[in-house]
Amino acid sequence: MWRAAWKGLIGHRLRFALTALSIALGVGLVAASYMFTDSLGRAFEDLFSASLSGFDVQVRGEVDEELSFVQGAPLPQSLIDEVAQVPGVTAATGTVFGFVQASVGEEPLGNGSAPTFVVSWPELVDLFEIQSGERPDAPGEAALDPSTSQRQGIDLGDEIVAIGVSTRETFEIVGTAAIEGFESFGGAVSIYVPLETAQALLDLPEQVLTIEVESTGEVEAMIARIERILPEGVEAVSAQSAAEEQLASFKEALGFLNTFLLVFAGVTVFVAAFLIQNTFRIIVAQRTQELATLRLVGASRRQVLRQVMIEAAVVGGAASVLGIGFGVLLARLIRQLLSLGGSLPATPLALQPRTVLVALATGLGITLLSALLPARAASRIPPIAALRRVQAPESSQTQRRRAVVGLALTGLGAVLLTIGLIGSDLPVPDVTVVGIGAGSTFIGVAIVLSAIARPITAFIGAPIRRLGVPGRLAVDNAGRIPRRTAATASALMVGLALVGLTLVLADSLKATADRLIGDRFEADLVVSPAGFGASRLSPQLAVDLASLNEIEVLAAVRDGQVQFEGETRNAIGGPTDVLAELVNFNVLAGRIEDISGNRVGLREGLGEGREIGDEITIEFARTGEQTFELAAVFEASGLVGGILIDDVAFAANFTEQLDSQIFVGLAGGLDLAAGKTAVESIVATYTGAQVLDQSELADEASSQIDGLVRLVFGLLGVAVVIAVIGITNTLSLSVLERTREIGLLRAVGMNRRQLRRAISLESILIASLGGLLGMGLGLTFAWAVIEAIDAEFLRLSIPWGQVGLALAGAAVAGLLAALIPAWRASRRNILTAIAYE
Amino acid sequence: MNQGPAAQAIEATKVYGEGTAEVRALDGITLDIERGRFTAIMGPSGSGKSTLLHCLAGLDDLTSGSIRIGDVDIGTLDDDDLTRLRRDRIGFVFQAFNLVPTLNAEENITLPIAIAGRKPEKEWLNVVVSTLQLGDRLSHRPSQLSGGQQQRVAAARALITRPDLIFADEPSGNLDSRSGNQLLEFLREAVDQFGQTIVMVTHDANAAAVADRIVFLADGQVIDEMTSPTAPSILDRLKHLES
Numbered sequence A: 001m002w003r004a005a006w007k008g009l010i011g012h013r014l015r016f017a018l019t020a021l022s023i024a025l026g027v028g029l030v031a032a033s034y035m036f037t038d039s040l041g042r043a044f045e046d047l048f049s050a051s052l053s054g055f056d057v058q059v060r061g062e063v064d065e066e067l068s069f070v071q072g073a074p075l076p077q078s079l080i081d082e083v084a085q086v087p088g089v090t091a092a093t094g095t096v097f098g099f100v101q102a103s104v105g106e107e108p109l110g111n112g113s114a115p116t117f118v119v120s121w122p123e124l125v126d127l128f129e130i131q132s133g134e135r136p137d138a139p140g141e142a143a144l145d146p147s148t149s150q151r152q153g154i155d156l157g158d159e160i161v162a163i164g165v166s167t168r169e170t171f172e173i174v175g176t177a178a179i180e181g182f183e184s185f186g187g188a189v190s191i192y193v194p195l196e197t198a199q200a201l202l203d204l205p206e207q208v209l210t211i212e213v214e215s216t217g218e219v220e221a222m223i224a225r226i227e228r229i230l231p232e233g234v235e236a237v238s239a240q241s242a243a244e245e246q247l248a249s250f251k252e253a254l255g256f257l258n259t260f261l262l263v264f265a266g267v268t269v270f271v272a273a274f275l276i277q278n279t280f281r282i283i284v285a286q287r288t289q290e291l292a293t294l295r296l297v298g299a300s301r302r303q304v305l306r307q308v309m310i311e312a313a314v315v316g317g318a319a320s321v322l323g324i325g326f327g328v329l330l331a332r333l334i335r336q337l338l339s340l341g342g343s344l345p346a347t348p349l350a351l352q353p354r355t356v357l358v359a360l361a362t363g364l365g366i367t368l369l370s371a372l373l374p375a376r377a378a379s380r381i382p383p384i385a386a387l388r389r390v391q392a393p394e395s396s397q398t399q400r401r402r403a404v405v406g407l408a409l410t411g412l413g414a415v416l417l418t419i420g421l422i423g424s425d426l427p428v429p430d431v432t433v434v435g436i437g438a439g440s441t442f443i444g445v446a447i448v449l450s451a452i453a454r455p456i457t458a459f460i461g462a463p464i465r466r467l468g469v470p471g472r473l474a475v476d477n478a479g480r481i482p483r484r485t486a487a488t489a490s491a492l493m494v495g496l497a498l499v500g501l502t503l504v505l506a507d508s509l510k511a512t513a514d515r516l517i518g519d520r521f522e523a524d525l526v527v528s529p530a531g532f533g534a535s536r537l538s539p540q541l542a543v544d545l546a547s548l549n550e551i552e553v554l555a556a557v558r559d560g561q562v563q564f565e566g567e568t569r570n571a572i573g574g575p576t577d578v579l580a581e582l583v584n585f586n587v588l589a590g591r592i593e594d595i596s597g598n599r600v601g602l603r604e605g606l607g608e609g610r611e612i613g614d615e616i617t618i619e620f621a622r623t624g625e626q627t628f629e630l631a632a633v634f635e636a637s638g639l640v641g642g643i644l645i646d647d648v649a650f651a652a653n654f655t656e657q658l659d660s661q662i663f664v665g666l667a668g669g670l671d672l673a674a675g676k677t678a679v680e681s682i683v684a685t686y687t688g689a690q691v692l693d694q695s696e697l698a699d700e701a702s703s704q705i706d707g708l709v710r711l712v713f714g715l716l717g718v719a720v721v722i723a724v725i726g727i728t729n730t731l732s733l734s735v736l737e738r739t740r741e742i743g744l745l746r747a748v749g750m751n752r753r754q755l756r757r758a759i760s761l762e763s764i765l766i767a768s769l770g771g772l773l774g775m776g777l778g779l780t781f782a783w784a785v786i787e788a789i790d791a792e793f794l795r796l797s798i799p800w801g802q803v804g805l806a807l808a809g810a811a812v813a814g815l816l817a818a819l820i821p822a823w824r825a826s827r828r829n830i831l832t833a834i835a836y837e
Numbered sequence B: 001m002n003q004g005p006a007a008q009a010i011e012a013t014k015v016y017g018e019g020t021a022e023v024r025a026l027d028g029i030t031l032d033i034e035r036g037r038f039t040a041i042m043g044p045s046g047s048g049k050s051t052l053l054h055c056l057a058g059l060d061d062l063t064s065g066s067i068r069i070g071d072v073d074i075g076t077l078d079d080d081d082l083t084r085l086r087r088d089r090i091g092f093v094f095q096a097f098n099l100v101p102t103l104n105a106e107e108n109i110t111l112p113i114a115i116a117g118r119k120p121e122k123e124w125l126n127v128v129v130s131t132l133q134l135g136d137r138l139s140h141r142p143s144q145l146s147g148g149q150q151q152r153v154a155a156a157r158a159l160i161t162r163p164d165l166i167f168a169d170e171p172s173g174n175l176d177s178r179s180g181n182q183l184l185e186f187l188r189e190a191v192d193q194f195g196q197t198i199v200m201v202t203h204d205a206n207a208a209a210v211a212d213r214i215v216f217l218a219d220g221q222v223i224d225e226m227t228s229p230t231a232p233s234i235l236d237r238l239k240h241l242e243s
């Protein structure tokens, strides 16, 4: 059997090549997902262990593990000396760090997508490495990270300006410095200055955020000894566990990213499965005589089945190995796609044994699984078929049975989708239920399609049929082997469904953003950090703006993370009485103006089942658990956060006091453009800040959504490419089967152009069938998702223009898929074609 | 209408392969195909009958020499012109696999006209269909037709464009003798009633007997000819040629 299988492979190597390519692409995406996230994980691991390698113990304000990223309570600087006195401590140094706005000349520092930090230069402990020049140890001196210095052409001796909480300072660059081995991270800018200068910029006089300790003793013993002298609310932890804590939350985020990428890899593999199954089915059909002859000379059913499965295993195995190679390339591509302009760490892409195993298992598994049904069909070929020339056409009974099975699967899929979307208490994650539901729906529709492909191609092909003999032949041929057409179209259907889903969701989100901005924002202008890095504004900006006559009201809001009912949430702080004027909260209960001090507001979802006056506990990194009273429940604010506190409560509970947005209401009767010019004149003196009016705000929201859509399309692209390869493959095989017929058509007077047109139209018809079905499913899914979210503010909005474009795109994909088969068919010698067996 | 021969082969030579593998399938054949007559080409297997037919029909090109259809030297035509010439001026009946399986009988008959983007003349279609006795089979697909019916559909398709020439390569070779004879009679009728020119390859003396003229080939050369043949006279001549 091995010999026969090998012969089978060699004999049909061209047909297998495209199949292998599609498997390889799918496997490649699986491998790439793991490689990309692994290498990112490694980079973070290296970074944290490097950044915490210069010391043994860290002293910090006590903080919940989940909030370790939020600045805790600052420590008095005097604590450094006390810690230094502890026996065994050889050195102790204090550190502060935080966001600043910085510029060189007129130009803001940074790439607009990552934040700018100021970091105090540690006096005693070596945390950073000077790469050129010298350490910043006098007031007015700063060291810069080498990648920013290089990117923006900043040399030693150049000056930069940094704007802190309430001051603005000019620094001379005296050196470049970085954590050993990390030139840059995601394009973030690091400015290193002496401790006192950093304290002044961050408004932390005589305070530090952490104390780094070097010691001679054993770490656990040192921690115990240090803790003995620490005041209440301050803790000592090993450098090791501090690193692990920070790593844990990054790992969680990376896990999400990996899942996100794997979802697309899964889609790709799913699409490839259609193609694999189809190819094997066609090849088995074309080899009916050969396989029947094997049976005739004594091969058993099992042997025939085994032969086909061995062929599948060889193709799947070889393609998987190729796929891992693809994976390396794809991982690079994804890294570029996801770097969003910033430079991700240049850690080498790690190909772990786990990745290789998963990739091989996926490739081999999906190939064997997809080949199983065709192989079974092969094993059922009766020996007598060797003597027959034509295959019996499908009976209408099998078609009816298929329609029933298909409808049942579609129904099951719809039920699972609904359960998954609404959310269930099943022991599997809802995402998995949704995935299985979607998969089952796709397979169900594909099976139904295999029963009704002929009438349906005739129906949507009606306009094509009018295009003369080529059109006529195209429509007839597309409906000729319904099962084959169905499988081919279905692969594209899956891709187009997800494209449609994405388009509709994105458009609905954009419409929602538009409406929210229109409905919710009473403010004329919003000042915010430029770009979407986690940057902040100096509170001084709001103070400066307040002096403008053109401005009537103004509200600066801040935000920070808290723990609320076991989840990390964003809390917004601001002057609630003014905010109530500038933002329309659609209050459901209570009053926004009542939010002050220990009275808070919650967004609809978070406030569910509570009444005004109920007690609420919120945990802060700085102050720990605090009790509040519920004063208002609002629908949605358009602000990023579900918890609203006033500025006083924010100041009391957070260490970092920087603004995230400033809402501006212009003086009555003032022209928007004139008001904007006035505001801009102040904002221009603060780098990295921008002024947007409502329509610009909406545009920005749109462009961020568009960015995400592009990313999704990039990842879906692989699946669509596979679907197109699938059409090419099927078409090539079909054209080969029809060689004699094509020769005959040429002999009786069809010219090459007409022949090419017939094949192209057939391909366009199949692609359009997949496109239409996919788009229909995609729109249905989108509708279901939006219904399931059931949020009042999110309403279905269908971008008909884009939907039309996507359908046209599918047709064009069909045209492209036909290029090679059509060209090859038109070039064939008429006589050898007629004589073809 | 032009009064010269319907087709001419002039010093037609076709060589396959090279060196020791060289086969001279046509070895300098010069031949006129007379208009309005039924010409049969006979000869042993491998003598070049099919090759001659294919080259005359513009399905294959010559190594040297030339083929004229009417007054056109087909060696000077590009693929599009040649295709058009085949479509409008030549009809074919092959030994088997003559029909497009997705089209019904009527659509197969009118295929060359449809390809040209024209409508068939209803009257002529009726004449052809009734001559070939296909009236009740028009909506059938090829798979629903017997071998003889399929060949008759092919013959009808060859006639539908009123071509200058119809080429048939062993058209009755795959049929039982009754259907075969019926088909040959129809071809004969096409010549007698409609003035068709037909060239038919065959190795069957009975089939060749319906022709007006027989050209005998051997080793790619014309070795003999006879007119107004009968089956016994053909067999007799074949015996002579073999010896």
Ligand SMILES: Nc1ncnc2c1ncn2[C@@H]1O[C@H](COP(=O)(O)OP(=O)(O)O)[C@@H](O)[C@H]1O
Binding pocket: B016, B017, B023, B024, B025, B043, B044, B045, B046, B047, B048, B049, B050, B051, B052
């Ligand atoms: N495509 C080809 N390649 C090589 N040799 C060929 C080809 N077609 C025909 N021949 C050779 O040319 C000769 C004439 O063939 P053919 O015209 O088919 O003979 P006939 O129809 O009289 O049996 C034979 O020797 C045959 O083997």
Ligand SMILES: [Mg+2]
Binding pocket: B049, B050, B051
């Ligand atoms: Mg022959």
